[in-house]
Amino acid sequence: MLSDRRVFRDDWLPRRLEHREQPTEKLFSRLSSISRGYTDNDVLIHGPSGVGKTTLARHCLTRYQEEAALNVAKIRCLGKTTGGILLRALEQLPVDGDVHRALSIDERKQRLRSLEGPAVLLLDEADDLHETEVLQAVERAPGVAAIVIIHDLEEWLVRHEADQVGGEPWHSRNQIELTRYGVDELADILEPRAQQGLPPQAWDRSTLERVADKAAGAARRGIQTLRYAAVVAGEQEAREISDRHIEIGRERARDEIRKANLNSLPYHHQVLYALIQEAGAGGIDAGALHNRYDEVTDDVYTTDSHPISKRSRRNKLQKLRDYDLINRIGDGGGVRYVPLDPDLESPVDPLGDVGQGATPE
CATH class of the missing domain: 3.40.50.300 (P-loop containing nucleotide triphosphate hydrolases)
Incomplete structure:
Protein backbone atom coordinates (compact mmCIF):
# COMPACT_ATOMS: atom_id res chain seq x y z
CA MET A 1 0.00 0.00 0.00
CA LEU A 2 2.99 2.35 0.44
CA SER A 3 3.52 3.99 -2.95
CA ASP A 4 6.40 6.24 -1.81
CA ARG A 5 8.23 5.17 1.34
CA ARG A 6 10.55 8.19 1.35
CA VAL A 7 7.90 10.55 2.74
CA PHE A 8 7.68 8.47 5.93
CA ARG A 9 11.39 8.70 6.68
CA ASP A 10 12.54 10.92 9.55
CA ASP A 11 14.94 12.79 7.27
CA TRP A 12 12.32 13.70 4.62
CA LEU A 13 11.94 17.48 4.57
CA PRO A 14 8.74 19.11 3.26
CA ARG A 15 9.04 22.40 1.43
CA ARG A 16 6.90 24.03 4.12
CA LEU A 17 6.62 23.27 7.82
CA GLU A 18 2.97 23.24 8.77
CA HIS A 19 2.05 25.15 11.95
CA ARG A 20 5.64 26.20 12.60
CA LEU A 178 8.24 23.81 20.21
CA THR A 179 5.14 22.31 21.82
CA ARG A 180 3.07 19.29 20.87
CA TYR A 181 0.64 19.57 17.95
CA GLY A 182 -3.13 19.52 18.16
CA VAL A 183 -5.08 16.84 16.30
CA ASP A 184 -6.00 19.11 13.38
CA GLU A 185 -2.46 20.46 13.14
CA LEU A 186 -0.93 17.00 13.07
CA ALA A 187 -3.48 15.87 10.47
CA ASP A 188 -2.30 18.80 8.30
CA ILE A 189 1.28 17.52 8.65
CA LEU A 190 0.23 14.00 7.66
CA GLU A 191 -1.78 15.07 4.63
CA PRO A 192 1.05 15.81 2.15
CA ARG A 193 2.70 12.53 3.13
CA ALA A 194 -0.53 10.64 2.58
CA GLN A 195 -1.04 12.37 -0.78
CA GLN A 196 2.42 11.39 -1.97
CA GLY A 197 2.90 8.07 -0.19
CA LEU A 198 -0.48 6.31 -0.17
CA PRO A 199 -3.15 5.32 -2.71
CA PRO A 200 -5.98 7.90 -2.69
CA GLN A 201 -8.65 5.30 -1.89
CA ALA A 202 -6.79 4.16 1.25
CA TRP A 203 -7.43 7.27 3.35
CA ASP A 204 -9.41 10.44 3.85
CA ARG A 205 -9.17 13.39 6.22
CA SER A 206 -10.91 11.51 9.04
CA THR A 207 -8.30 8.75 8.73
CA LEU A 208 -5.54 11.28 9.33
CA GLU A 209 -7.39 12.80 12.27
CA ARG A 210 -7.78 9.39 13.90
CA VAL A 211 -4.07 8.71 13.41
CA ALA A 212 -3.23 12.13 14.85
CA ASP A 213 -5.41 11.47 17.87
CA LYS A 214 -3.29 8.39 18.67
CA ALA A 215 -0.01 10.27 18.41
CA ALA A 216 -0.31 12.49 21.52
CA GLY A 217 0.86 15.55 19.60
CA ALA A 218 4.20 14.07 18.42
CA ALA A 219 4.75 14.42 14.68
CA ARG A 220 7.20 11.54 14.41
CA ARG A 221 4.81 9.20 16.19
CA GLY A 222 1.93 10.27 13.95
CA ILE A 223 3.94 9.82 10.75
CA GLN A 224 5.12 6.36 11.75
CA THR A 225 1.65 5.34 12.96
CA LEU A 226 0.24 6.22 9.53
CA ARG A 227 3.04 4.32 7.85
CA TYR A 228 2.54 1.13 9.85
CA ALA A 229 -1.25 1.37 9.64
CA ALA A 230 -0.82 1.32 5.86
CA VAL A 231 1.58 -1.62 6.12
CA VAL A 232 -0.93 -3.57 8.23
CA ALA A 233 -3.74 -2.75 5.78
CA GLY A 234 -1.55 -3.99 2.93
CA GLU A 235 -0.74 -7.19 4.79
CA GLN A 236 -4.45 -7.82 5.19
CA GLU A 237 -5.13 -6.92 1.53
CA ALA A 238 -7.51 -4.15 2.59
CA ARG A 239 -8.29 -1.20 0.32
CA GLU A 240 -8.79 1.28 3.15
CA ILE A 241 -7.04 1.97 6.45
CA SER A 242 -9.39 1.06 9.29
CA ASP A 243 -9.43 1.90 13.00
CA ARG A 244 -8.03 -1.56 13.71
CA HIS A 245 -5.15 -0.96 11.30
CA ILE A 246 -4.44 2.35 13.04
CA GLU A 247 -4.38 0.74 16.49
CA ILE A 248 -1.99 -2.00 15.37
CA GLY A 249 0.04 0.59 13.48
CA ARG A 250 0.31 2.73 16.61
CA GLU A 251 1.73 -0.22 18.56
CA ARG A 252 4.20 -1.09 15.81
CA ALA A 253 5.25 2.53 15.46
CA ARG A 254 5.82 2.84 19.21
CA ASP A 255 7.95 -0.32 19.27
CA GLU A 256 9.95 0.61 16.15
CA ILE A 257 10.60 4.15 17.37
CA ARG A 258 11.81 2.85 20.72
CA LYS A 259 14.05 0.31 19.02
CA ALA A 260 15.45 2.92 16.62
CA ASN A 261 16.00 5.35 19.50
CA LEU A 262 17.87 2.75 21.52
CA ASN A 263 20.03 1.66 18.59
CA SER A 264 20.90 5.29 17.81
CA LEU A 265 22.24 5.95 21.30
CA PRO A 266 25.94 5.74 22.11
CA TYR A 267 27.54 2.94 24.09
CA HIS A 268 27.20 4.34 27.63
CA HIS A 269 23.44 4.84 27.24
CA GLN A 270 23.04 1.29 25.96
CA VAL A 271 24.96 -0.15 28.91
CA LEU A 272 22.75 1.70 31.40
CA TYR A 273 19.61 0.62 29.57
CA ALA A 274 20.83 -3.00 29.54
CA LEU A 275 21.22 -2.94 33.33
CA ILE A 276 17.71 -1.56 33.79
CA GLN A 277 16.21 -4.04 31.32
CA GLU A 278 18.14 -6.85 33.00
CA ALA A 279 16.27 -6.06 36.25
CA GLY A 280 12.93 -6.89 34.62
CA ALA A 281 9.55 -5.16 34.56
CA GLY A 282 9.86 -4.07 38.19
CA GLY A 283 12.93 -1.98 37.44
CA ILE A 284 15.83 -1.16 39.72
CA ASP A 285 16.52 1.37 42.50
CA ALA A 286 18.87 4.20 41.56
CA GLY A 287 21.43 3.18 44.18
CA ALA A 288 21.35 -0.44 43.08
CA LEU A 289 21.74 0.64 39.47
CA HIS A 290 24.91 2.62 40.23
CA ASN A 291 26.28 -0.29 42.26
CA ARG A 292 25.50 -2.70 39.45
CA TYR A 293 27.20 -0.40 36.95
CA ASP A 294 30.35 -0.34 39.09
CA GLU A 295 30.27 -4.14 39.32
CA VAL A 296 30.27 -4.74 35.57
CA THR A 297 32.70 -2.06 34.41
CA ASP A 298 35.55 -4.54 34.02
CA ASP A 299 33.36 -6.62 31.71
CA VAL A 300 31.91 -3.83 29.59
CA TYR A 301 34.85 -1.45 29.20
CA THR A 302 38.16 -2.07 27.48
CA THR A 303 41.44 -0.19 27.44
CA ASP A 304 39.96 2.00 24.66
CA SER A 305 36.91 3.09 26.66
CA HIS A 306 36.25 4.06 30.24
CA PRO A 307 33.33 4.05 32.71
CA ILE A 308 31.58 7.34 33.36
CA SER A 309 30.84 9.28 36.53
CA LYS A 310 27.53 9.28 38.40
CA ARG A 311 26.79 12.77 37.13
CA SER A 312 27.31 11.67 33.56
CA ARG A 313 25.18 8.57 34.16
CA ARG A 314 22.31 10.74 35.41
CA ASN A 315 22.48 12.81 32.22
CA LYS A 316 22.28 9.67 30.13
CA LEU A 317 19.42 8.27 32.19
CA GLN A 318 17.52 11.47 31.44
CA LYS A 319 18.12 10.87 27.72
CA LEU A 320 16.70 7.35 28.07
CA ARG A 321 13.59 8.95 29.57
CA ASP A 322 13.40 11.55 26.78
CA TYR A 323 13.51 8.71 24.27
CA ASP A 324 10.57 6.90 25.91
CA LEU A 325 12.74 3.93 26.88
CA ILE A 326 12.52 4.08 30.67
CA ASN A 327 10.41 5.67 33.35
CA ARG A 328 11.63 7.25 36.57
CA ILE A 329 9.46 6.61 39.61
CA GLY A 330 9.80 8.49 42.90
CA ASP A 331 12.24 11.18 43.98
CA GLY A 332 15.00 11.83 46.46
CA GLY A 333 16.36 8.59 47.85
CA GLY A 334 13.45 6.54 46.49
CA VAL A 335 14.11 6.85 42.77
CA ARG A 336 13.51 3.73 40.69
CA TYR A 337 14.12 3.22 36.96
CA VAL A 338 11.71 0.97 35.05
CA PRO A 339 11.93 -0.20 31.41
CA LEU A 340 8.84 0.82 29.44
CA ASP A 341 9.20 -2.27 27.24
CA PRO A 342 10.86 -5.03 29.28
CA ASP A 343 11.14 -7.18 26.13
CA LEU A 344 13.24 -4.60 24.26
CA GLU A 345 16.83 -5.71 24.68
CA SER A 346 19.88 -3.48 24.52
CA PRO A 347 22.26 -3.93 21.56
CA VAL A 348 24.99 -4.60 24.15
CA ASP A 349 25.20 -7.29 26.83
CA PRO A 350 26.51 -5.84 30.11
CA LEU A 351 27.74 -9.27 31.17
CA GLY A 352 29.09 -10.46 27.83
CA ASP A 353 31.86 -9.66 25.43
CA VAL A 354 30.96 -6.07 24.54
CA GLY A 355 34.43 -4.66 24.09
CA GLN A 356 33.78 -4.29 20.37
CA GLY A 357 30.95 -1.81 21.02
CA ALA A 358 31.16 1.81 20.00
CA THR A 359 33.49 3.85 22.15
CA PRO A 360 33.10 7.51 23.05
CA GLU A 361 35.05 10.04 21.02
Whole structure:
Protein backbone atom coordinates (compact mmCIF):
# COMPACT_ATOMS: atom_id res chain seq x y z
CA MET A 1 0.00 0.00 0.00
CA LEU A 2 2.99 2.35 0.44
CA SER A 3 3.52 3.99 -2.95
CA ASP A 4 6.40 6.24 -1.81
CA ARG A 5 8.23 5.17 1.34
CA ARG A 6 10.55 8.19 1.35
CA VAL A 7 7.90 10.55 2.74
CA PHE A 8 7.68 8.47 5.93
CA ARG A 9 11.39 8.70 6.68
CA ASP A 10 12.54 10.92 9.55
CA ASP A 11 14.94 12.79 7.27
CA TRP A 12 12.32 13.70 4.62
CA LEU A 13 11.94 17.48 4.57
CA PRO A 14 8.74 19.11 3.26
CA ARG A 15 9.04 22.40 1.43
CA ARG A 16 6.90 24.03 4.12
CA LEU A 17 6.62 23.27 7.82
CA GLU A 18 2.97 23.24 8.77
CA HIS A 19 2.05 25.15 11.95
CA ARG A 20 5.64 26.20 12.60
CA GLU A 21 5.43 29.58 10.88
CA GLN A 22 6.47 31.68 13.88
CA PRO A 23 9.47 29.50 14.89
CA THR A 24 10.54 29.32 11.24
CA GLU A 25 10.37 33.10 10.87
CA LYS A 26 12.32 33.59 14.10
CA LEU A 27 15.06 31.16 13.13
CA PHE A 28 15.35 32.63 9.63
CA SER A 29 15.76 36.05 11.25
CA ARG A 30 18.59 34.76 13.42
CA LEU A 31 20.28 33.09 10.44
CA SER A 32 20.04 36.33 8.49
CA SER A 33 21.76 38.20 11.32
CA ILE A 34 24.45 35.53 11.57
CA SER A 35 25.17 35.64 7.83
CA ARG A 36 25.65 39.42 8.13
CA GLY A 37 28.30 38.88 10.78
CA TYR A 38 26.22 39.21 13.96
CA THR A 39 27.26 35.87 15.41
CA ASP A 40 25.99 36.65 18.91
CA ASN A 41 22.59 35.33 17.77
CA ASP A 42 22.96 31.84 19.24
CA VAL A 43 19.63 29.99 19.43
CA LEU A 44 18.34 27.42 21.92
CA ILE A 45 15.55 25.19 20.54
CA HIS A 46 13.74 23.11 23.14
CA GLY A 47 10.68 20.88 23.41
CA PRO A 48 9.64 17.25 23.95
CA SER A 49 10.70 14.37 21.72
CA GLY A 50 9.01 14.09 18.34
CA VAL A 51 7.79 17.68 17.90
CA GLY A 52 10.20 18.55 15.09
CA LYS A 53 13.11 20.40 16.72
CA THR A 54 15.73 18.88 14.44
CA THR A 55 13.40 19.13 11.46
CA LEU A 56 12.92 22.85 12.09
CA ALA A 57 16.66 23.48 12.28
CA ARG A 58 17.48 21.36 9.22
CA HIS A 59 14.63 22.85 7.21
CA CYS A 60 15.66 26.44 7.94
CA LEU A 61 19.36 25.80 7.34
CA THR A 62 18.69 23.99 4.05
CA ARG A 63 16.34 26.68 2.75
CA TYR A 64 18.59 29.52 3.91
CA GLN A 65 21.63 28.03 2.19
CA GLU A 66 19.66 28.01 -1.05
CA GLU A 67 19.45 31.79 -0.83
CA ALA A 68 22.67 32.91 0.87
CA ALA A 69 26.20 31.75 1.62
CA LEU A 70 26.49 30.29 5.09
CA ASN A 71 28.86 27.60 6.33
CA VAL A 72 27.13 24.96 8.46
CA ALA A 73 28.39 22.07 10.59
CA LYS A 74 25.77 19.61 11.84
CA ILE A 75 26.79 17.60 14.90
CA ARG A 76 24.88 15.10 17.00
CA CYS A 77 26.37 15.55 20.46
CA LEU A 78 25.37 12.21 21.97
CA GLY A 79 28.41 10.31 23.19
CA LYS A 80 30.85 12.95 22.01
CA THR A 81 33.42 14.78 24.09
CA THR A 82 34.31 18.44 23.64
CA GLY A 83 37.24 17.40 21.48
CA GLY A 84 35.06 15.12 19.37
CA ILE A 85 32.48 17.84 18.74
CA LEU A 86 35.16 20.36 17.77
CA LEU A 87 36.75 17.84 15.42
CA ARG A 88 33.42 17.14 13.71
CA ALA A 89 32.87 20.88 13.31
CA LEU A 90 36.27 21.47 11.76
CA GLU A 91 35.77 18.56 9.36
CA GLN A 92 32.66 20.25 7.95
CA LEU A 93 33.89 23.85 7.87
CA PRO A 94 36.34 25.55 5.47
CA VAL A 95 39.25 25.96 7.89
CA ASP A 96 42.90 26.30 6.97
CA GLY A 97 45.25 23.36 7.41
CA ASP A 98 44.73 19.65 7.84
CA VAL A 99 42.13 18.45 10.32
CA HIS A 100 43.05 15.29 12.20
CA ARG A 101 42.71 13.62 15.58
CA ALA A 102 46.25 14.56 16.59
CA LEU A 103 45.18 18.19 17.02
CA SER A 104 44.96 19.17 20.67
CA ILE A 105 41.80 20.71 22.14
CA ASP A 106 43.44 24.14 22.15
CA GLU A 107 44.48 23.73 18.51
CA ARG A 108 40.95 22.76 17.54
CA LYS A 109 39.58 25.85 19.30
CA GLN A 110 42.16 28.02 17.54
CA ARG A 111 41.17 26.62 14.14
CA LEU A 112 37.56 27.44 14.92
CA ARG A 113 38.48 31.00 15.91
CA SER A 114 40.45 31.48 12.69
CA LEU A 115 37.49 30.60 10.45
CA GLU A 116 36.78 33.32 7.90
CA GLY A 117 33.17 34.11 7.13
CA PRO A 118 30.03 33.38 9.15
CA ALA A 119 29.30 29.81 10.20
CA VAL A 120 26.70 27.94 12.25
CA LEU A 121 27.23 24.91 14.46
CA LEU A 122 24.04 22.87 14.79
CA LEU A 123 24.48 21.04 18.09
CA ASP A 124 21.73 18.44 18.17
CA GLU A 125 20.95 16.38 21.29
CA ALA A 126 22.97 18.86 23.34
CA ASP A 127 21.33 17.58 26.54
CA ASP A 128 24.24 15.13 26.62
CA LEU A 129 26.79 17.93 27.07
CA HIS A 130 28.00 17.71 30.66
CA GLU A 131 30.07 20.87 30.28
CA THR A 132 29.84 24.17 28.41
CA GLU A 133 33.36 24.14 27.00
CA VAL A 134 31.99 23.72 23.47
CA LEU A 135 29.63 26.68 23.94
CA GLN A 136 32.49 28.74 25.28
CA ALA A 137 34.59 27.83 22.24
CA VAL A 138 31.78 29.00 19.97
CA GLU A 139 31.40 32.19 22.00
CA ARG A 140 35.08 33.00 21.51
CA ALA A 141 35.04 32.27 17.78
CA PRO A 142 34.05 35.62 16.21
CA GLY A 143 32.67 34.08 13.01
CA VAL A 144 30.66 31.26 14.56
CA ALA A 145 27.19 30.97 16.10
CA ALA A 146 25.40 27.95 17.56
CA ILE A 147 21.94 26.45 17.22
CA VAL A 148 21.54 24.20 20.26
CA ILE A 149 18.76 21.60 20.43
CA ILE A 150 17.66 20.14 23.75
CA HIS A 151 14.60 18.38 25.17
CA ASP A 152 14.00 19.70 28.68
CA LEU A 153 14.66 23.40 29.30
CA GLU A 154 14.21 23.11 33.07
CA GLU A 155 16.72 20.27 33.29
CA TRP A 156 19.14 22.28 31.14
CA LEU A 157 18.80 25.33 33.40
CA VAL A 158 19.42 23.28 36.54
CA ARG A 159 22.55 21.72 35.06
CA HIS A 160 23.96 24.96 33.64
CA GLU A 161 22.73 27.60 36.07
CA ALA A 162 26.26 28.21 37.34
CA ASP A 163 27.84 28.28 33.88
CA GLN A 164 28.58 31.69 32.46
CA VAL A 165 29.47 32.23 28.82
CA GLY A 166 30.33 35.71 27.67
CA GLY A 167 29.33 37.23 31.01
CA GLU A 168 25.75 35.96 31.03
CA PRO A 169 24.00 32.58 31.22
CA TRP A 170 23.98 31.03 27.76
CA HIS A 171 20.34 30.02 28.15
CA SER A 172 19.26 33.66 28.45
CA ARG A 173 19.82 34.12 24.71
CA ASN A 174 17.29 33.54 21.93
CA GLN A 175 14.97 30.64 22.69
CA ILE A 176 12.50 28.80 20.47
CA GLU A 177 10.06 26.48 22.21
CA LEU A 178 8.24 23.81 20.21
CA THR A 179 5.14 22.31 21.82
CA ARG A 180 3.07 19.29 20.87
CA TYR A 181 0.64 19.57 17.95
CA GLY A 182 -3.13 19.52 18.16
CA VAL A 183 -5.08 16.84 16.30
CA ASP A 184 -6.00 19.11 13.38
CA GLU A 185 -2.46 20.46 13.14
CA LEU A 186 -0.93 17.00 13.07
CA ALA A 187 -3.48 15.87 10.47
CA ASP A 188 -2.30 18.80 8.30
CA ILE A 189 1.28 17.52 8.65
CA LEU A 190 0.23 14.00 7.66
CA GLU A 191 -1.78 15.07 4.63
CA PRO A 192 1.05 15.81 2.15
CA ARG A 193 2.70 12.53 3.13
CA ALA A 194 -0.53 10.64 2.58
CA GLN A 195 -1.04 12.37 -0.78
CA GLN A 196 2.42 11.39 -1.97
CA GLY A 197 2.90 8.07 -0.19
CA LEU A 198 -0.48 6.31 -0.17
CA PRO A 199 -3.15 5.32 -2.71
CA PRO A 200 -5.98 7.90 -2.69
CA GLN A 201 -8.65 5.30 -1.89
CA ALA A 202 -6.79 4.16 1.25
CA TRP A 203 -7.43 7.27 3.35
CA ASP A 204 -9.41 10.44 3.85
CA ARG A 205 -9.17 13.39 6.22
CA SER A 206 -10.91 11.51 9.04
CA THR A 207 -8.30 8.75 8.73
CA LEU A 208 -5.54 11.28 9.33
CA GLU A 209 -7.39 12.80 12.27
CA ARG A 210 -7.78 9.39 13.90
CA VAL A 211 -4.07 8.71 13.41
CA ALA A 212 -3.23 12.13 14.85
CA ASP A 213 -5.41 11.47 17.87
CA LYS A 214 -3.29 8.39 18.67
CA ALA A 215 -0.01 10.27 18.41
CA ALA A 216 -0.31 12.49 21.52
CA GLY A 217 0.86 15.55 19.60
CA ALA A 218 4.20 14.07 18.42
CA ALA A 219 4.75 14.42 14.68
CA ARG A 220 7.20 11.54 14.41
CA ARG A 221 4.81 9.20 16.19
CA GLY A 222 1.93 10.27 13.95
CA ILE A 223 3.94 9.82 10.75
CA GLN A 224 5.12 6.36 11.75
CA THR A 225 1.65 5.34 12.96
CA LEU A 226 0.24 6.22 9.53
CA ARG A 227 3.04 4.32 7.85
CA TYR A 228 2.54 1.13 9.85
CA ALA A 229 -1.25 1.37 9.64
CA ALA A 230 -0.82 1.32 5.86
CA VAL A 231 1.58 -1.62 6.12
CA VAL A 232 -0.93 -3.57 8.23
CA ALA A 233 -3.74 -2.75 5.78
CA GLY A 234 -1.55 -3.99 2.93
CA GLU A 235 -0.74 -7.19 4.79
CA GLN A 236 -4.45 -7.82 5.19
CA GLU A 237 -5.13 -6.92 1.53
CA ALA A 238 -7.51 -4.15 2.59
CA ARG A 239 -8.29 -1.20 0.32
CA GLU A 240 -8.79 1.28 3.15
CA ILE A 241 -7.04 1.97 6.45
CA SER A 242 -9.39 1.06 9.29
CA ASP A 243 -9.43 1.90 13.00
CA ARG A 244 -8.03 -1.56 13.71
CA HIS A 245 -5.15 -0.96 11.30
CA ILE A 246 -4.44 2.35 13.04
CA GLU A 247 -4.38 0.74 16.49
CA ILE A 248 -1.99 -2.00 15.37
CA GLY A 249 0.04 0.59 13.48
CA ARG A 250 0.31 2.73 16.61
CA GLU A 251 1.73 -0.22 18.56
CA ARG A 252 4.20 -1.09 15.81
CA ALA A 253 5.25 2.53 15.46
CA ARG A 254 5.82 2.84 19.21
CA ASP A 255 7.95 -0.32 19.27
CA GLU A 256 9.95 0.61 16.15
CA ILE A 257 10.60 4.15 17.37
CA ARG A 258 11.81 2.85 20.72
CA LYS A 259 14.05 0.31 19.02
CA ALA A 260 15.45 2.92 16.62
CA ASN A 261 16.00 5.35 19.50
CA LEU A 262 17.87 2.75 21.52
CA ASN A 263 20.03 1.66 18.59
CA SER A 264 20.90 5.29 17.81
CA LEU A 265 22.24 5.95 21.30
CA PRO A 266 25.94 5.74 22.11
CA TYR A 267 27.54 2.94 24.09
CA HIS A 268 27.20 4.34 27.63
CA HIS A 269 23.44 4.84 27.24
CA GLN A 270 23.04 1.29 25.96
CA VAL A 271 24.96 -0.15 28.91
CA LEU A 272 22.75 1.70 31.40
CA TYR A 273 19.61 0.62 29.57
CA ALA A 274 20.83 -3.00 29.54
CA LEU A 275 21.22 -2.94 33.33
CA ILE A 276 17.71 -1.56 33.79
CA GLN A 277 16.21 -4.04 31.32
CA GLU A 278 18.14 -6.85 33.00
CA ALA A 279 16.27 -6.06 36.25
CA GLY A 280 12.93 -6.89 34.62
CA ALA A 281 9.55 -5.16 34.56
CA GLY A 282 9.86 -4.07 38.19
CA GLY A 283 12.93 -1.98 37.44
CA ILE A 284 15.83 -1.16 39.72
CA ASP A 285 16.52 1.37 42.50
CA ALA A 286 18.87 4.20 41.56
CA GLY A 287 21.43 3.18 44.18
CA ALA A 288 21.35 -0.44 43.08
CA LEU A 289 21.74 0.64 39.47
CA HIS A 290 24.91 2.62 40.23
CA ASN A 291 26.28 -0.29 42.26
CA ARG A 292 25.50 -2.70 39.45
CA TYR A 293 27.20 -0.40 36.95
CA ASP A 294 30.35 -0.34 39.09
CA GLU A 295 30.27 -4.14 39.32
CA VAL A 296 30.27 -4.74 35.57
CA THR A 297 32.70 -2.06 34.41
CA ASP A 298 35.55 -4.54 34.02
CA ASP A 299 33.36 -6.62 31.71
CA VAL A 300 31.91 -3.83 29.59
CA TYR A 301 34.85 -1.45 29.20
CA THR A 302 38.16 -2.07 27.48
CA THR A 303 41.44 -0.19 27.44
CA ASP A 304 39.96 2.00 24.66
CA SER A 305 36.91 3.09 26.66
CA HIS A 306 36.25 4.06 30.24
CA PRO A 307 33.33 4.05 32.71
CA ILE A 308 31.58 7.34 33.36
CA SER A 309 30.84 9.28 36.53
CA LYS A 310 27.53 9.28 38.40
CA ARG A 311 26.79 12.77 37.13
CA SER A 312 27.31 11.67 33.56
CA ARG A 313 25.18 8.57 34.16
CA ARG A 314 22.31 10.74 35.41
CA ASN A 315 22.48 12.81 32.22
CA LYS A 316 22.28 9.67 30.13
CA LEU A 317 19.42 8.27 32.19
CA GLN A 318 17.52 11.47 31.44
CA LYS A 319 18.12 10.87 27.72
CA LEU A 320 16.70 7.35 28.07
CA ARG A 321 13.59 8.95 29.57
CA ASP A 322 13.40 11.55 26.78
CA TYR A 323 13.51 8.71 24.27
CA ASP A 324 10.57 6.90 25.91
CA LEU A 325 12.74 3.93 26.88
CA ILE A 326 12.52 4.08 30.67
CA ASN A 327 10.41 5.67 33.35
CA ARG A 328 11.63 7.25 36.57
CA ILE A 329 9.46 6.61 39.61
CA GLY A 330 9.80 8.49 42.90
CA ASP A 331 12.24 11.18 43.98
CA GLY A 332 15.00 11.83 46.46
CA GLY A 333 16.36 8.59 47.85
CA GLY A 334 13.45 6.54 46.49
CA VAL A 335 14.11 6.85 42.77
CA ARG A 336 13.51 3.73 40.69
CA TYR A 337 14.12 3.22 36.96
CA VAL A 338 11.71 0.97 35.05
CA PRO A 339 11.93 -0.20 31.41
CA LEU A 340 8.84 0.82 29.44
CA ASP A 341 9.20 -2.27 27.24
CA PRO A 342 10.86 -5.03 29.28
CA ASP A 343 11.14 -7.18 26.13
CA LEU A 344 13.24 -4.60 24.26
CA GLU A 345 16.83 -5.71 24.68
CA SER A 346 19.88 -3.48 24.52
CA PRO A 347 22.26 -3.93 21.56
CA VAL A 348 24.99 -4.60 24.15
CA ASP A 349 25.20 -7.29 26.83
CA PRO A 350 26.51 -5.84 30.11
CA LEU A 351 27.74 -9.27 31.17
CA GLY A 352 29.09 -10.46 27.83
CA ASP A 353 31.86 -9.66 25.43
CA VAL A 354 30.96 -6.07 24.54
CA GLY A 355 34.43 -4.66 24.09
CA GLN A 356 33.78 -4.29 20.37
CA GLY A 357 30.95 -1.81 21.02
CA ALA A 358 31.16 1.81 20.00
CA THR A 359 33.49 3.85 22.15
CA PRO A 360 33.10 7.51 23.05
CA GLU A 361 35.05 10.04 21.02
